[in-house]
Amino acid sequence: xxxxxxxxxxxxxxxxxxxxxxxxxxxxxxxxxxxxxxxxxxxxxxxxxxxxxxxxxxxxxxxxxxxxxxxxxxxxxxxxxxxxxxxxxxxxxxxxxxxxxxxxxxxxxxxxxxxxxxxxxxxxxxxxxxxxxxxxxxxxxxxxxxxxxxxxxxxxxxxxxxxxxxxxxxxxxxxxxxxxxxxxxxxxxxxxxxxxxxxxxxxxxxxxxxxxxxxxxxxxxxxxxxxxxxxxxxxxxxxxxxxxxxxxxxxxxxxxxxxxxxxxxxxxxxxxxxxxxxxxxxxxxxxxxxxxxxxxxxxxxxxxxxxxxxxxxxxxxxxxxxxxxxxxxxxxxxxxxxxxxxxxxxxxxxxxxxxxxxxxxxxxxxxxxxxxxxxxxxxxxxxxxxxxxxxxxxxxxxxxxxxxxxxxxxxxxxxxxxxxxxxxxxxxxxxxxxxxxxxxxxxxxxxxxxxxxxxxxxxxxxxxxxxxxxxxxxxxxxxxxxxxxxxxxxxxxxxxxxxxxxx
Numbered sequence: 152x153x154x155x156x157x158x159x160x161x162x163x164x165x166x167x168x169x170x171x172x173x174x175x176x177x178x179x180x181x182x183x184x185x186x187x188x189x190x191x192x193x194x195x196x197x198x199x200x201x202x203x204x205x206x207x208x209x210x211x212x213x214x215x216x217x218x219x220x221x222x223x224x225x226x227x228x229x230x231x232x233x234x235x236x237x238x239x240x241x242x243x244x245x246x247x248x249x250x251x252x253x254x255x256x257x258x259x260x261x262x263x264x265x266x267x268x269x270x271x272x273x274x275x276x277x278x279x280x281x282x283x284x285x286x287x288x289x290x291x292x293x294x295x296x297x298x299x300x301x302x303x304x305x306x307x308x309x310x311x312x313x314x315x316x317x318x319x320x321x322x323x324x325x326x327x328x329x330x331x332x333x334x335x336x337x338x339x340x341x342x343x344x345x346x347x348x349x350x351x352x353x354x355x356x357x358x359x360x361x362x363x364x365x366x367x368x369x370x371x372x373x374x375x376x377x378x379x380x381x382x383x384x385x386x387x388x389x390x391x392x393x394x395x396x397x398x399x400x401x402x403x404x405x406x407x408x409x410x411x412x413x414x415x416x417x418x419x420x421x422x423x424x425x426x427x428x429x430x431x432x433x434x435x436x437x438x439x440x441x442x443x444x445x446x447x448x449x450x451x452x453x454x455x456x457x458x459x460x461x462x463x464x465x466x467x468x469x470x471x472x473x474x475x476x477x478x479x480x481x482x483x484x485x486x487x488x489x490x491x492x493x494x495x496x497x498x499x500x501x502x503x504x505x506x507x508x509x510x511x512x513x514x515x516x517x518x519x520x521x522x523x524x525x526x527x528x529x530x531x532x533x534x535x536x537x538x539x540x541x542x543x544x545x546x547x548x549x550x551x552x553x554x555x556x557x558x559x560x561x562x563x564x565x566x567x568x569x570x571x572x573x574x575x576x577x578x579x580x581x582x583x584x585x586x587x588x589x590x591x592x593x594x595x596x597x598x599x600x601x602x603x604x605x606x607x608x609x610x611x612x613x614x615x616x617x618x619x620x621x622x623x624x625x626x627x628x629x630x631x632x633x634x635x636x637x638x639x640x641x642x643x644x645x646x647x648x649x650x651x652x653x654x
Contacts, residue, residue, distance in 0.1 A: 178235070178285055178287070179284065179287055180237075180282055181224070181234060181283060181284070181290075181383050182280045182281070182282050182383065183222060183234065183280070183282075183295075183383055183388065184280050184383075184387035184388070185259045185261075185279045185280070185281070185387060185388050185389075186279065186387045186388070186389045186390070186465060186467060187261035187279070187390055187392075188389055188390070188391045188393075189203070189391065190202075190393040191391065191393075194212060194215065194261050194262075194392065195212075195265075196262055196264075196268065196269035197211070197266030197267075197268065197269070198212075199211050203337075203392070204396040204397065204398075204399045204401045205397075205398065205399060205400040205401075206401055206403075208338060209337070209338045210336065210347075210401070211266075211335060212261075212268070212334070212336075212392075213268050213269060213271060213334040213336060213346060214262050214269065214319070214332055214333075215261040215262050215332070215334070215390075215392075216258060216259065216260045216262070216274075216317070216320065216331075216332045217258075217331040218256060218257070218258055218259075218297065218298055218299050218328070218330055218331070219257050219258075219259060219281065219296065219297055220254065220256045220295070220299070220300050220374075221254070221255075221294075221295060221296045221300070221376075222234040222236070222255065222257075222281065222283065222293065222295040223295070224285055224290040225290060225291060225292035225293065225294060225378075226289065226290055227291045231294070232286060232288065233253075233255075233285070234284070234285050235253060235284045236256070236257060236283040238312075239282075239313075240313055241276075241313045241494070242257055242313065243257045243258075243281065243282070243314070244256045244257070244313065246303070248300075249366075254300065255283065256314065256315070257278075257281045257314065258278060258313075258314035258317055258320070259278060259279060259281070260276070260277050260278045260279070261277060261279065261390075262274070262277065263275060264489055268336055270489070274317070274318060274489065275490040276490075290381075290383055291380060292378060292380050292381055293378070293381045293383065293388065294376065294377065295376070295377055296375065296376045296377075297330060297373075297374065297375050297439065298330030298351075298352075298372075298373050298375070299315075299328045299330055299353075301353070301366070301367060301368070303315060304327035304352075304353055304356075304367065304369070305356070305358075305366075305367050308320070308321035308328075313494070315328075318526055318639070319332065319526075319639070319640075320332060321640070322640065327352055327353050327356065327369075328352055329350045329351070329352055330351055330353070331349065331350070331351050331373075332349070332350055333349040333392070333435075334346055337402075339401060340402075342402060342417055344405055344406075344415065344417075346405065346406075347401055347406045348405060348406035348408060348413065349407050349431070350406075350407070350408045351410075351435075352373055352409055353367075353369040353371060353374075354373070354409055354410055355369055356369040357369075362612075371410070371444075371454055373454075375439050375440045375441050375456075375459065376440075377440070377459060377462050379462065379464045380464055381464045385466060386466055386467065387465055387467045388462055389463055389464070391461065391463070394461055395438045395439075395460075395461040396434075396435070396438075397460065398434040398437065399431055399434035400430055400431075402418075403428065403429060404428075404430055404431055405429070406435075407431040407432035410436075412428075412429035412432050413431070414429040436454075437457050437459075437460075438460050439459055439461050439462075441454045441455070441456060441457065442455045442456065480495050480497075485530070488522050488525040488526065488529045491534070491535045491536065492529055492534035492535045493534055493535075494534055496535065496536065498535070498536070502536070502539070503539070503540060504538055504539050505539065505602050505603065506538060506539035506600060506601070506602050507600070507601045507603075508591055508594045508600050508601065509592050509594060510558050510593075510594070511558065511594065511595050512594035512595060515594055515596045515598035516596065518596065523546070523554075524546045524548075524638065524646070525638060526638045527541055527544035527636065527638055528541060528544065528636040528638075528639065531544065531600070539600075539602040540602055541600050541601065541636075542601060542603065542607075542635050543563070543600065543635030543636075543637070544598070544599065544600035544601070544636065545561070545598070545647060546598050546637075546638055546641070546646070546647065547561075547597045547598075547618065547647050548646045548649070549648065549649055550650055550651045551648075552646065552648065554596065555593070555597035555649050556596070556597060557649075558593050558620075559592075559593040559619055559620045559621050559626075559649065560590050560591065560593060560618075560623065561590065561599045561616055561618060561619075562587050562589075562591075562616065562617040562618075562619065563587070563589055563591075563607070563635075564585055564586050564587040564614065565585075565586045565588065565613075565614060565615065566583060566585045567584045578626070578628055581628050582615055582617070585615075587617075588604075588606050588607060589604060589606075589607075604635065607635075615628060615629065616629050616637075618647070626649055626650050627647070627650065629647075
C-alpha cells in the first residue's frame with residue numbers, strides 16, 4: 152500500500168545519497184521517516200475517524216508523541232550500523248552513554264495546534280523525520296527502541312536539552328518520562344470520553360545511590376524494540392492508531408497511565424465493578440509488543456514481549472503535509488505560550504526581576520489569558536519572554552474546574568510518604584515527619600510562583616507539597632516534580648483542584 156508523504160524529503164534524501172557515492176569516506180545524511188495514520192489515512196488534528204477498536208468508536212486526536220533511541224540500520228548480510236543523530240535544539244539530542252559510546256534520542260511528534268482539541272495539549276510544531284548520519288550502504292531494515300533510555304529518564308526536564316524539556320512529556324522525578332503519549336477524544340454512541348490516554352513509562356525505578364540524582368535501575372523499563380524491513384530512501388515507519396486500538400474497547404475506562412487502567416464514572420456507579428471495569432493497559436501495551444505482569448504486580452515483576460501490531464513499513468511519495476520546522480522567534484507571540492521556550496530567543500536582562508506570589512495579588516495572568524494555567528516555565532526562563540526566571544510555579548482551580556479566587560497557601564517540604572493510595576489515612580497522616588522548607592501564597596488568580604527557593608536541592612531530595620485554603624485548613628498532599636514546574640503536568644485534564652468541604 153502507498154501513503155503519500157513529503158516529496159521534497161524524498162528528493163533531498165536521494166540527492167544526499169547520490170552525492171555520497173562520489174566520496175565513500177563521507178557519512179551521508181539519512182532520513183528515517185515516521186508516518187502517523189488511522190486505517191491508512193493521514194493522522195491529522197481536527198479530523199474524526201470512525202469504527203475504531205472493539206466498541207467501534209470514533210476518535211479525534213489530542214496529542215500523539217513518542218521518544219525513539221538506539222536507531223540502527225541493517226544490511227542484507229545482517230551487519231548493523233547505528234544512525235548518529237544530529238542535534239537540532241528542539242527534537243533531536245546526541246549524548247554520551249555510560250559506556251562511552253555515542254547515543255541519540257529523538258521525539259517524534261504527529262500533532263500540532265491546528266485544532267481546538269490538539270491545542271489543549273499539543274505543541275506548535277510537528278516532527279516526523281529523524282535525521283542522522285551513517286556510512287553509505289544498501290540498508291534493508293531498521294531497528295529502534297521507543298522510549299527514553301534509563302540513563303536519561305530521571306533528569307530535570309525544565310533545564311535539560313531538547314527534546315527532554317518537551318512540554319507534557321515528563322512525570323514526577325522518580326517516575327521519569329512519559330515515553331509515549333497517545334491521547335484521543337473517543338465517542339461511542341452517546342458517551343464521550345473527552346480524553347482517552349496511553350501514557351507508559353518505566354516502573355519499579357530505584358536510585359542506586361539512594362539520592363534522587365540516581366542513577367536508576369527500573370524493573371519494568373518501558374523500551375519496546377522494533378525491527379522492520381525498510382529501505383530508508385523510499386519507505387517510512389507507520390504508526391496506525393486503528394491497529395493500535397484494534398483490541399481495545401474505548402467505551403470502558405479512560406485508558407492507561409503507566410500500567411494502571413483509569414476508571415470512568417460514566418461507566419457506572421462503581422467503575423471497578425465487572426460491568427464497568429476499566430481496560431486499555433493490556434491491549435495497548437500488547438499493540439506495541441509488551442505483555443504486562445499478572446494482576447499481582449510483584450515489585451520485581453518484568454514485562455515480557457509479544458508480537459507488536461502498531462508499527463509497520465509503508466511506501467511513501469508525494470505530499471500529505473510537510474515536516475514542519477520550528478518557527479522563527481519573530482513569528483512567536485510573547486502572550487501565547489505555544490512555541491516557547493525558543494533556543495534563539497535573545498532574552499534581555501531587564502526581564503530578570505525577583506517575583507513572588509502574594510495573597511490577593513493580581514500580577515499573574517488572569518483567567519481567559521492564553522497563558523493562564525499553562526506551563527509557567529515555558530516562558531519564565533532563560534529562553535522565554537516571561538518576567539522573572541521561576542523556580543516554582545503553578546495554578547490552582549476550584550473543584551469543578553473553574554478558576555480559584557479565594558487564595559490559600561502552598562507548602563513545600565520533606566516527609567515520609569505514608570499515603571500510598573490509602574483512603575483510611577487522614578491528610579495529616581499521609582505525610583509523616585513533615586519538615587516544611589518554605590510556603591507560597593496563592594494569589595487572587597489562583598496562581599503561585601517564585602524566582603527564589605531557599606534550601607532546595609532537587610538533585611538530592613524528593614519533596615512534597617501541601618495545599619491549604621485561606622483559613623490554613625489542609626486540603627491536599629502530593630509529591631512534586633523536581634523543577635517546581637507544577638503545570639508541566641498539572642495543566643488541562645490534570646489540574647490541581649482545591650477540594651470542597653473538609654478532607
